[in-house]
Amino acid sequence: MSNDASPNHMPPPADAPLLGHINIKLTDNNNELFFKVKPTTPFGKVMETFCKRQGKDLKSVRFLFEGQRIRKEDTCETLDVQDGDAIEVHQEQLGGT
Amino acid sequence: MKRSAGDAGMDSYDMDQYAVPGAFPTDDPAAAEPASSSSSSVFTTVGIVVLSLLQWLRPTYWRRRILKTDQPQQHTIRAEPVSRDSVGRKKILIDAGLQHQHRSSPTKSSKASKQTIPLTPLNTFTIRGNYDETPTPQDFNNQHWLPNGSIKPLLRTPDTLLPRTPRPLLYTPEPRHYTAEPLLHTPEPLQAEGPLSELVASPVESHAYPQTWSEWMEGLPDAPSVSPSPSPPKKATVDDFLDTTLHGLATPSKQASPRDDHAATEDDDEGLEMSQLSNECADDFKDCVEEATKSPEAKQAALYNLRIKTPESVRVSPDSGRIIRGDAPPTPTERQIHSQQPTKQEPRLTLQKQLANQYLKKYAIKALFEQPPPPRPLLGDLTPDDQKIMKDAVQEWVDDGKKKDKKLGKVSAHDLGTILPVIFDGDKAAWLNDEIINSYLSVLVDHVNLAQGYVYKGRSVVAPPPAHVFSSQWYTTMTGPKPESTITWAKKRHVSGKNFFECKLLLFPICKGLHWRLVAVMPQQRRIEYLDSLTSNDKADALIMSTIHKFLKLILGNLYNKSEWNEHVGQRSQQQLNASDCGVFTLLNGLALLSDSQFTEVLVKNGMEAARLRIASTLIKGKVTGERI
Numbered sequence: 001m002s003n004d005a006s007p008n009h010m011p012p013p014a015d016a017p018l019l020g021h022i023n024i025k026l027t028d029n030n031n032e033l034f035f036k037v038k039p040t041t042p043f044g045k046v047m048e049t050f051c052k053r054q055g056k057d058l059k060s061v062r063f064l065f066e067g068q069r070i071r072k073e074d075t076c077e078t079l080d081v082q083d084g085d086a087i088e089v090h091q092e093q094l095g096g097t
Numbered sequence: 098m099k100r101s102a103g104d105a106g107m108d109s110y111d112m113d114q115y116a117v118p119g120a121f122p123t124d125d126p127a128a129a130e131p132a133s134s135s136s137s138s139v140f141t142t143v144g145i146v147v148l149s150l151l152q153w154l155r156p157t158y159w160r161r162r163i164l165k166t167d168q169p170q171q172h173t174i175r176a177e178p179v180s181r182d183s184v185g186r187k188k189i190l191i192d193a194g195l196q197h198q199h200r201s202s203p204t205k206s207s208k209a210s211k212q213t214i215p216l217t218p219l220n221t222f223t224i225r226g227n228y229d230e231t232p233t234p235q236d237f238n239n240q241h242w243l244p245n246g247s248i249k250p251l252l253r254t255p256d257t258l259l260p261r262t263p264r265p266l267l268y269t270p271e272p273r274h275y276t277a278e279p280l281l282h283t284p285e286p287l288q289a290e291g292p293l294s295e296l297v298a299s300p301v302e303s304h305a306y307p308q309t310w311s312e313w314m315e316g317l318p319d320a321p322s323v324s325p326s327p328s329p330p331k332k333a334t335v336d337d338f339l340d341t342t343l344h345g346l347a348t349p350s351k352q353a354s355p356r357d358d359h360a361a362t363e364d365d366d367e368g369l370e371m372s373q374l375s376n377e378c379a380d381d382f383k384d385c386v387e388e389a390t391k392s393p394e395a396k397q398a399a400l401y402n403l404r405i406k407t408p409e410s411v412r413v414s415p416d417s418g419r420i421i422r423g424d425a426p427p428t429p430t431e432r433q434i435h436s437q438q439p440t441k442q443e444p445r446l447t448l449q450k451q452l453a454n455q456y457l458k459k460y461a462i463k464a465l466f467e468q469p470p471p472p473r474p475l476l477g478d479l480t481p482d483d484q485k486i487m488k489d490a491v492q493e494w495v496d497d498g499k500k501k502d503k504k505l506g507k508v509s510a511h512d513l514g515t516i517l518p519v520i521f522d523g524d525k526a527a528w529l530n531d532e533i534i535n536s537y538l539s540v541l542v543d544h545v546n547l548a549q550g551y552v553y554k555g556r557s558v559v560a561p562p563p564a565h566v567f568s569s570q571w572y573t574t575m576t577g578p579k580p581e582s583t584i585t586w587a588k589k590r591h592v593s594g595k596n597f598f599e600c601k602l603l604l605f606p607i608c609k610g611l612h613w614r615l616v617a618v619m620p621q622q623r624r625i626e627y628l629d630s631l632t633s634n635d636k637a638d639a640l641i642m643s644t645i646h647k648f649l650k651l652i653l654g655n656l657y658n659k660s661e662w663n664e665h666v667g668q669r670s671q672q673q674l675n676a677s678d679c680g681v682f683t684l685l686n687g688l689a690l691l692s693d694s695q696f697t698e699v700l701v702k703n704g705m706e707a708a709r710l711r712i713a714s715t716l717i718k719g720k721v722t723g724e725r726i
Contacts, residue, residue: 029577059502059511062531064570067586069535080556088582090570094515095613096528096677097631 022076026050026063028089037076044072050089062090475688475698476711477723483714490717491520506717507536513716516680516709527704529680531569534606534613537684537712538566542604544721545691553590561591561599564691572607575644584651593652604687607641613683614638615670616645617690623662628670628696630682635668669696674703681705684712692726 026033026046033053035046043063047070051058063070065079065087081087153159490505490513497503499522501511512532514523542564546552549563567586574583587593592600598620605616617626625645627637642664650657670686673679685699685708702708715722 029579059509062570064568066589067568067571067583068589069568086582088570088574090531090573093531093534093569093573093608094528095608095611095680096526097612097679 022081022083024076024081025084025086026089027086028054028061028091039077040075042072043070043074043079046087047072060092062092064088064090473725474700475685475692475694475725476700476708477725479707479710479714480723483710483722486714486718486722487520487710494521506719507540508532508716512536513713517713527677527709528611529613529684531608533712533716534608534680534683535566535568536716538604538606538687540715540720541688541691541724541726542566544726556589559591559596561596563600564602564604565590565592565600566604566606566687569606569608571605571648572609572641572644575648576640580647581651583648587652594654594656597653597656602690604690605645606683606687609638609641613680614641615683615686616641617687618645618649624665625662626665626669626690628683628686629668630670630673630679630686632668632672635666637664637666671696671699671701673705674701678703678705681708681712684708688724688726692724694725 021036021038024035024037024046026035031054033050035049037046047058047061047063050056050063051061065081065085068079070079070087494500494503494505494510499510501509501514503510505513509532510521511523512530514521515528515530516533517523518525518527542562545564546562551560551562553562554560571583571586574580574586584593587597592603600620603618603620605618607614607616612629612631614627614629617628618624619626625642627642629638646659646662649662650659670682673682682699682705686696688694689696689699700708711723715724
């Protein structure tokens with residue numbers, strides 16, 4: 001795991017994306033965060049950065065790509081995430097009554 | 098039994114041994130007491146004279162005199178209180194002839210009438226005459242049986258002595274207790290105290306219905322061993338049962354019966370009637386069994402009917418030992434009354450009767466229930482293997498320092514804390530979170546799909562799955578700003594457009610207002626089912642149903658036609674007993690749908706502990722552990 005593969009939390013540059021990098025958008029319906037990741041970067045890093053920025057507990061948020069829950073070890077490659085795809089961020093749901 | 102008569106025409110009136118059945122109430126108290134007025138005493142005297150004159154006209158009287166036969170035979174009628182379904186205890190006592198014995202304030206107050214009135218044996222009638230058979234209560238309705246006027250005959254036959262009308266075959270009975278002992282017209286046991294309690298039928302030990310059929314079988318006696326015919330096969334099919342056992346029935350009971358001179362003359366007739374009975378009974382039972390194989394309800398009804406039918410079909414005539422059909426009118430000498438302990442004159446009749454019933458019933462019941470094996474419970478009992486899974490997981494988690502984000506199988510320790518808060522240090526509310534719901538339903542759906550040979554091979558290989566579950570975030574997305582994004586959810590799984598109708602079942606777990614519920618869509622039946630374990634009315638949540646329709650329209654496009662979709666009205670889910678189990682019910686309802694079971698198979702308990710353990714062990718193992726799916 002190389003250090004330079006860390007996610008970039010800056011908004012994507014208008015032009016000239018880095019070769020081989022994928023721009024993804026994380027949205028929780030209120031905020032949008034853009035990441036530039038390598039295809040082999042595990043999503044765990046993206047999640048941790050997102051939670052850090054938003055001040056959330058990692059246990060209480062869910063990341064979904066096209067209705068599929070993203071695990072920490074998933075990568076853009078395994079999930080077939082294309083450039084410009086959006087990742088949905090949901091809150092934990094609890095129900096009893 | 099024999100005792101000398103005190104006087105011609107006078108019958109001894111004994112109060113020590115037996116009680117008289119409900120057939121002989123004395124409505125008028127004056128009739129039972131000695132006549133006080135002069136006019137009634139005149140009538141009594143005249144009555145005695147007339148009765149003794151009538152003795153001269155009776156053929157038995159002269160026969161005895163001329164032929165110098167034995168002492169006049171004395172017959173003792175013994176009978177006991179008979180209870181009815183529709184009347185209370187007081188009425189039973191009156192019927193039992195105890196009205197004047199215990200008149201201690203039956204009308205004073207309801208409290209007094211509720212008191213336990215000790216039953217004492219009441220009356221024994223000893224009647225002179227050369228009668229071949231013990232007289233029956235019905236004979237008392239004939240004048241010549243009437244004793245010296247102290248007992249009035251009944252104007253009508255008591256209900257308890259009338260044959261019961263069989264219910265229609267498809268009548269669905271109320272759940273009730275069945276007795277394994279097939280006696281004919283067994284009166285319901287009286288809870289009597291005192292010396293009569295010995296005479297009152299000791300209740301046959303009854304089991305709650307339904308019980309295990311094998312257990313029931315064991316309660317029935319074996320086939321008669323005296324039969325010269327080969328013993329019936331262990332697994333009797335319907336035809337075997339009809340062919341072999343019924344013909345075997347006639348032979349052993351006939352041969353087992355001791356032959357006296359009286360019966361020997363009718364041997365041929367007897368055999369003939371027995372075989373006729375066999376054929377007719379065979380038809381009855383064949384009908385029963387054929388009806389019963391149609392549906393479970395019919396089976397229950399048939400079993401019930403069988404119980405009714407048997408006594409009607411088989412009746413034993415006491416004078417010849419012949420079995421006669423229930424349709425035939427009872428002969429005067431035919432014994433209708435039920436004595437709990439058969440008298441010594443008729444052991445073989447009782448034997449025949451019981452053999453006929455039990456033998457037929459045993460194989461009819463066997464034929465009814467041999468097809469379906471007893472079903473496994475929806476959630477299997479926790480086995481040592483399951484406990485080991487749990488123990489290992491907990492040990493692993495503890496060894497790792499009880500980290501909340503420790504992954505245990507499909508979910509994390511934090512998630513498991515929502516379903517088993519005691520074990521995994523969760524919130525005591527025990528509310529399930531979305532991870533548990535989504536993961537468990539995914540495990541079940543994957544299992545079902547795999548069983549049908551389906552494996553998801555990515556977006557490019559278009560193949561609709563037999564079943565699919567949308568994650569619980571589907572609802573929040575649909576109600577969010579971008580509901581269109583769920584189209585890609587469906588497309589990715591090949592459940593949109595035309596492919597949608599290839600699926601059999603789509604599950605939508607929904608968390609709305611801190612409450613879990615399940616929506617099931619069956620595309621092929623165009624059916625939407627809303628399953629809520631906590632609902633005050635049977636209506637579905639309107640917002641959720643409109644969201645479902647909105648989604649269907651999104652993924653179906655032109656194929657969507659709202660009128661052909663029917664929402665299942667009426668709540669079919671079991672209801673939770675507390676404020677924390679809705680997630681468990683959501684999962685189990687999904688399991689019931691996926692395994693094609695009834696929702697009623699979800700066993701309702703407060704806390705659903707066993708179900709929670711089962712779900713947790715399945716999640717830790719990552720595949721189905723004990724579920725019947």
